[in-house]
Amino acid sequence: MYRYTLQYVVTQYSIQGTTAKGIAASVERGVTEGELAPGDALPPVRRLADGLGVSPGTVATAYKELRRRGLVVTRGRGGTVVAEAPSVASRRPPRMPEGLTDLASGLPDPAFLPVLRPPAEVRPVYGSHRASPRLPELEELTRAWFRRDGVPAETVTFAHGALDCVARLLSVELRPGDAVAVEDPGFHHLLDLVPALGLRTVPVAVDAEGMTPDGLRDALRGGVRAVVLSPRAQCPTGASLTAGRRDALGELLGGFPEVLVIEDDYIATPDGPPAPTLAALRPARWAQVRTVSKRLGVDLRWAGLTGDPVTIARHDGRMLMTSGWVSHILQTTVAGLFSDPAVARLVERGETVYGERRRALTDALGARGVRASGTGGLNVWVPVRDESAVVNGLRTRGWWVAAGARFRIGSPPAVRITTSTLLPEAAERLAADFAGVLGDTQATYGG
Template structure:
């Protein structure tokens, strides 16, 4: 424990509050190890059970995580700390954010006039026009659209689904490597993550079966444009996963199809395969604009009732001004052509970087979506080395649980010529790393 912050307290709640205060004020940073239970108990003059109870409470609220022999450490994105992405240093090319190219995003056009509303929209939370457009959006890819609803974005929806379905301590199967914000969210809800390995076709069936047999109560996965690897379900993989899930009909399956319109891959969704408990979530952030905090959800009737019941008691509904804006964009043919152009450009840019890296003997994956994943031995060496050459990429630690190291490169705005330059710099950095650390 660093000298600048000492944990205090004589009760479990007092000790937990002291740790939480240290995290929120910055005295205990992400990744900082907490003292072993017995040692802290001796220092504070309390029983080991009191400290263990405090640590359990902190784990359930996403403040700390347990890493086996690595002990208990502060979470990378603790739920009590206000952490924002680091600012990109001036002069660097930002390839770390996972964002789309603004050139392929339409202007948001809210309705020109919005009349005053008496009371609230709780009685009619969804605009009929947007509901029909949403049904058509799902039906286009074979997703059952009898029951649809709206949320304020994919993570908002997933958080609500998990919190209504599960209880603290329950297990959720997640992709490994996977979406870093989801990996932060699950422990923040007091849930346990069970990693499921991913290959080029997404979740691996036997790894999923193992997770389900361990008592997992929900699965969150990505059918295409998987973040960070770009994996996508083929028809064969989808059918294999459905066969596995059929052995566990009570498990809730949540698909995050956030790249639906720009992934560059066909839709072979689990939702289209007749599961008993399921939800298929699509956000508009990646193809219509990151400020359009709206998502469409198709799901079974039980899941719909639980989601909407919880939403009714909290935010109530998605702003009708936002809904009108989304409806106008979804129905606009010019916007559809712009989005289609973006999908084609993203595919070409992913391929250009993968090909350029391969020319230097560097393996990378990224068959769909906005990113390319490059396995490496030393993330810090690669990230820092590329930074000295003018590139800002994301270290893979935030995206993985048990899988090997890597870096994520967002290719959405990376032109073909710059991809070649980046690949050359990447090879140079790896050469420097090998010279430093040996082959």
């Protein structure tokens, strides 16, 4: 068995294999087991080929496969290195120690989620539901949901959640190596998904009004093939598009009609107020996906999708070859929740309380000179100098918050605090502890 030991990375690791498949599997195993860390350099093609006794073409094919799957990236003269967010190593949060108040989950308060009541009786049918994959009642409810925000909904379809939908859209539209513009900071699972599909991630800065025009302009000029963004309550910052920002982004996208625009409106409520969305401008190629897990139940793996006819047809064509349809039992459950006035009142009450809890924390932090953002959603984003110091400092005081690293690509450090279950009186205590921790870290770093 041939072996080649990396001598010039921090952790020595023996790449093995005599075929492209075997070499790629060996590198993947090293990444999975933590022996190869993000940024570690792989040997030049010819050097590894000589060490393993194989042709340079064999190693080049292995590296190409690793790049396609998002495990490694090539940096010109910098060579091939392990990707910063390898697709086999998801940005999962560390396990929360016992005895702490969990403010890192990003999940809703169960008090404002309805009790799920699937249909009591489901009659068997002959064959499958491929010929009629969507319940007409839920189709109409979904159309009305989109149209409330001015989103065209001539054609709607369903998927098994936002990431399932985005993955299918990107995989049918793009090819390995194509670039995708994403928000930075952004949804951590999306930041994992893009490289896992063999695509390149292009970060675009976010401010209080969402994706910035300057950042999007640079990404478009750089050749991105798709843009993925959230129109409201952006995760993790809570930013929401204003009408002015929506129009500015739409004008830029108008000059690039071949670029697919995907909006993930993950937190839109079935009966909430209208909000600006890019989809309402009808870009040449577009799709908007909406989910209900944050408002109706975390176990409801259902998403509604609308978009231009070509995009929806390609999505459904691929879905037909895989899962085929979303369970009609699940569809019936969602339709019942959409139609229930008591559920609408509960969701509306939750929206009000979530806003009060977000504002309680941002106000309490602001009163202590700590800047924080969070105009929508379940979280507050707080810029800090040292994420680890703040997370560990709050841990010693009984709080568990999320380090911002798993949401960031190149944006400055911060921490994310989930406020969905944080009562106003507790927000005052947290803000005082937060200010104290910041004071401790400033003293540590000399100012």
